[in-house]
Amino acid sequence: MLLDLSVELLQEIAFNLDSSDYRNFRAVCKDTSFAMEPLFFSTIVLSRQHLRLKSGHWILRSLASGETGWSKYAKTLRFARGNQINAWEEASRLSDTAMQELLTRALWSMMNINTFIWEVHEGVPMWQRDLICDYLRALPFLDDLQLTVEGVELSLGRLAGLRSLQITTPYWKECPMVQQVSHLATQSSRLTTLHVFGFTDWSELWSTLRRTNPQISLREISTNVITNQLLAYLSSYSGIEKLSLHRPDGGSLAKSDHLANSFFQTVLPQHSESLVGLACSARYESAWSFGTHNADLISNLLKLETLEMSVNAEDVVNIIEPSMNAVEILLRSVVHMPALRSLEIHSADAQEHRNVRYSNVIRRHHYEVYEAITATVTEFRSCNRSSAILRVDGHSYEIRPLRVEGASGSAAGEDGLFAYFQIDV
Structure with missing residues (x-):
């Protein structure tokens, strides 16, 4: 029982x-x-309703008492943006002084937090930002900090115990905290995971990491802004395990090709023996996509478990010779990568579609590319099996033994070949 x-x-x-x-x-x-x-009680979420309205203060008062399960067991604390407060609700809020005292007692009742998630913006009062930053510096076990920062600068100070740091900024605003985040990262000697997303150029961060604290060797990096400084940092050491370059692009074909060639020739070989996850699906067609120029380098990643890449139309559409088809080459590489469990193939946008709003011509481009990818996948034959699930344009495929038509029995009729079959129909 x-x-x-x-x-x-x-x-x-x-x-x-x-x-x-x-x-x-x-x-x-x-x-x-x-x-x-x-x-x-392992996770608690507080929104602006809890922090501004009398109707939400019951949870803060409960926390302040120190008698709730969250005071004892909470490991993850998230400050969410919450819904917009209307005029009637705004009129019912506590004074800043009373709210500050209540929030202080509520937060300091939860000192076992190791993951802190905060969506902070200009609407968050200055006293509240400072109070929460004081709390962050006081947490003895904090090792995972995830911030979404919109147009404000925080006084984070020194958080030396961090293992994971994630900073996300809006695509329409620069982050005013680049220098502070750079210092924070270099002070965190245990840091292994770093995610930075948004419109911000984080070159200073990568240069600072490379220059001032070379013993920090990040194991997991995710970013959407690719610069020479990032590539220089990545090529300065070995041992990265998960690398996600989200839709890499240099702003033009020439700059994209330069960054891509530097990445595949100088960065990837440095981490070929440690990489288990790689994502570098290009935003626009360029040398970032998979092709004959990087096929050998990708196939040498024998520990890779997940791979996400794009292909260019000219390397897939209307290619008669299979040996020149980028998807065919990629699939033949995959069956010799023993650890691979997931493969995603995307269509990159055409270079001539830069700064063009989504339109029929863009949809037609993707339709042609994905149609060519799918045709190559369904016609693919191999003597080797792969455990990797293939994902293309929202569909999933797995490789199975190819059977002769009319054969019966679970193993009868196999002709020694394997082929891809769609598994989400």
């Missing part, structure tokens, strides 16, 4: 449940409720 199980086994069972089921599992009985507490 369920109630005969130990607390540890009950927690193991609960760990595999969806978070939406936690409440129901707690309601079974006192024993399951006790077993569920560390999971149920």
Whole structure:
């Protein structure tokens, strides 16, 4: 029976449940409720309603008492943007002084937080930003900081214990915290994961990392702004495991090709023995896409488990000779990559479509490319099997033994060849 199980086994069972089921599992009985507490209270989300409105202050007062499960078990704290506050709600809020005292007591009741997620913008009062930054610096176990920053600068100070740092800024605003984030990253000697997204040029960050703290060797990097400084940093050491260059582009074909050639020739070989995840699907057609120029370099990534790349139309559409078809070359490389479990192939936009709003000509371009990719995939034959799931234009494929028409039996009729079959129909 369920109630005969130990607390540890009950927690193991609960760990595999969806978070939406936690409440129901707690309601079974006192024993399951006790077993569920560390999971149920592991995450707490506070929105602007909790921080501004009297109707939301009950949770802050509960936290301030130090008697809730969150005070004991909370590991993840998220400050969400929340819904817009209307004039009637604004009139009912507490004074800043009362709110500051209440929020201080509520936050300092949760000192076991190791993951902090904050969506901060110009609408967040200055006193609140400063208070939360003070709290961040006081957390003894903080190792994962995820910030979405819109047009404000925070006084983060020194957070030396970070293992993971994520900074996201709007695509229409520069981040005013580049220098501060650069110092923060170099001060975090345990930092292994860094994600920076948005409109901001993070060249200073990569230069600072390379110059002032060479012993920090990041294992996971994600960014959407590719610069020479980033590539110089990546080529300065070995051992990166997950690298995501989101839609890399240099602003023109010449600059994109220059960055891509530098990446494939100088960066990728540095990490060929450690990479388990690589994503560099180009925004516009360029040398970032897969082709004969980088096929050998990609096929040498024998530890790779996930791969995401794009192809150029000229390398796929109306290519008669299979040996010149970029998708055919990629698939033949994949079957010799033993660790690969996921492969995504995308169509890059045409260079002439830069600064063109989405239109029929762009849709037609993608349609032609994806049609050519799909045709190559369905016609592909190999003597080798691959465990990688292939994803193209929203469809998934797996490679299976090809059987002779009319054959019967689970293994009968195999002709020694393997082919891709769609699995999401």
